[in-house]
Amino acid sequence: MGKMTEFDVCLVVDDDEDILTAARLLLRGLFADVITLSAPEAAVEFLQGRSPDVVLLDANFGRGATDAKEGMVLLERLLAIDPDAIVVMITAHAGVNVAVEAMKRGATDFVSKPWSNEKLLATVRTAASLRRSRRQAPAGTAQAVAGEMPLIGTSPAMARVHSLIARAGPTDANVLILGENGTGKELVAQALHRHSARRDRPMVSVDLGAIATELIDSELFGHVRGAFTDARADRVGRIQAADGGTLFLDEIGNLPLHLQPKLLTVLEQRRVTPVGANRAVPVDIRVIAATNMTSEMLHDPRHFRQDLLFRLNTIEIELPPLRERREDIPALLDHFLDHYARRYGHARPRVTEAAEAALIANDWAGNVRALRHAVERALILAGDAPLDVDDFALTPSPQYRTIPSAAQASPADDLNLERVERRLVEEALKKHAYNISAAAAELGLSRAALYRRMEKHGL
Structure with missing residues (x-):
């Protein structure tokens, strides 16, 4: 496969x-x-x-x-x-x-x-x-494709999230989703859309953290031909593209203060005016927004307009970090193992008890996304062998480290240059949680040189 x-x-x-x-x-x-x-x-x-x-x-x-x-x-x-x-x-x-x-x-x-x-x-x-x-989509529209990743978790914290989705989903209320990076905010937005009467209409996603500040105006609201130099054709903005469906504004905290009144006007009047246009266009949208900002930052008017916040958080859903729902990690692990075994055509590997204990004990700074990447990498590199602690590129507590057998060769006895280089690169990557810049600095390499060695050794 x-x-x-x-x-x-x-x-x-x-x-x-x-x-x-x-x-x-x-x-x-x-x-x-x-x-x-x-x-x-x-x-x-x-x-x-x-x-x-x-x-x-x-x-x-x-x-x-x-x-x-x-x-x-x-x-x-x-x-x-x-x-x-x-x-x-x-x-x-x-x-x-x-x-x-x-x-x-x-x-x-x-x-x-x-x-x-x-x-x-x-x-x-x-x-x-x-x-x-x-x-x-037909000309002049845009339709986002919803992901297939389910929102997994039966812990008390996730039970509250599922309950809020079930109650808020069928309504047209705007929803604000709070949570750290990697907690699954987009999955909650997709679930809300699937539960709504708009499920057969587009869900258009806009990652405001991935768009240059200077370009957000045109991206959200669109522009008309001649609005600025070389605007050679009308462009439908994401708000208008979501007409009849759901608009998901990811990382809403990145919306510049000078554009927040413009979005507020759209929410109040249900009309959008493209850049350079003289006439507003009616839109019928439900807005779901998400941010990794804390509630305190959102309620600080220096960061966010309070009247816009009032419009966005009719319903507020806060996603817990993975470290606060460790009991969900075994179910997430099972799902990711099944998912990536199918994707890469592998038999599903066994996970040792020590590895599962280490995964549960880990703090997961990147939350579910980090766990997902760790499982994918482990499955790819380990082959048919059982997955142990070291396969997940963690820095576990000492009690979860595997103890090498006496039969295993000491790294100091292995003077093969290729193997030594691979081991050093892999150790630096693990130590810095695959932060390329930090690992490269530790090794005394440029980022590009580290990338070349990663490709060379299949890392």
Whole structure:
């Protein structure tokens, strides 16, 4: 069975081989095929024959280039071939100015070098979802595809969450979901949508943490032709695209203060005015918002308008962190083992008692998302062997560490350079919970050099 991924093809165009390697390693879990090209002409030829989900495009080519002229020209050439192409610009110079100009010329979003892995993944996933929605929906609309991941948990804290979903879902009340990163806020939003009378209409998701601040206005509210330089066609915003359905505003805390009154007007009047338009368009939406901000920060008017908060949190659902519902970890573990065994065509592995105890004892700073990634990695790398503590890349308490048998060779006795390098890289990654920057610093390597060694050793 082949590897299952969320999307098909990502094209990365950059003249820096280290950037191409880093992008390929990072994105290979999201796309079935990550194509990397260093020459602009090769990208033009590629787009003439294939239609990728996302194009990651460098703003500058050639030694010393910083004005983004080459990237802008290539952007226009690619969009001339495929006007519906989703292009995310990569820039290391004058990021904001380049991003605004790129957006005016048709780019969807941008990322800055050096990028944050989590930020790049979120940006590219949002962009690919937009491409998918444009392909599946009629012209002028966008439809997000709901995930299949269930909301698992029978602990008292999760029982309260399930109860709130059951009661609030069938209503049209706006809902605000609070919780740390990785707790499953989007899953709650999807469950609310499935329980609603709008279930057969689109649920449109907007990750406000993955969109450049300067681009949020156009992304949410849309724009009309001529609204700004190079706005060559009307663009339907996400609010209008959700008409009749549900609008999910993820990371609502990232909505700039100057745009909060505009969203408040939409919620009060049920009308949206695209950038540059003179006439408002009626919309029928239910809004579900989510944030990792604390309740205290949300109630601070310096961070968030209180009248908008009043409109958004008719119902408030707070998701507990995984460390506060450890009794749910065995059920989550079972689900992820089944899920990834099917995905990768493996037999479901056995988990040792010591490993399960370590998983339950772990604090899981990344919550359910971190547990999910740990299980996926362990299943891929361990093969048919039972999964033990070390397979999950944890830093467990001493009582959960496995004790090597006397028959096992001491690392000090193994002088094979390849194995020693692999062991050092793996130990650094585990120590820093796969934070690439921290692990690279510990090893005295650049991020790009660490990525190359990870690819070399299959890490």
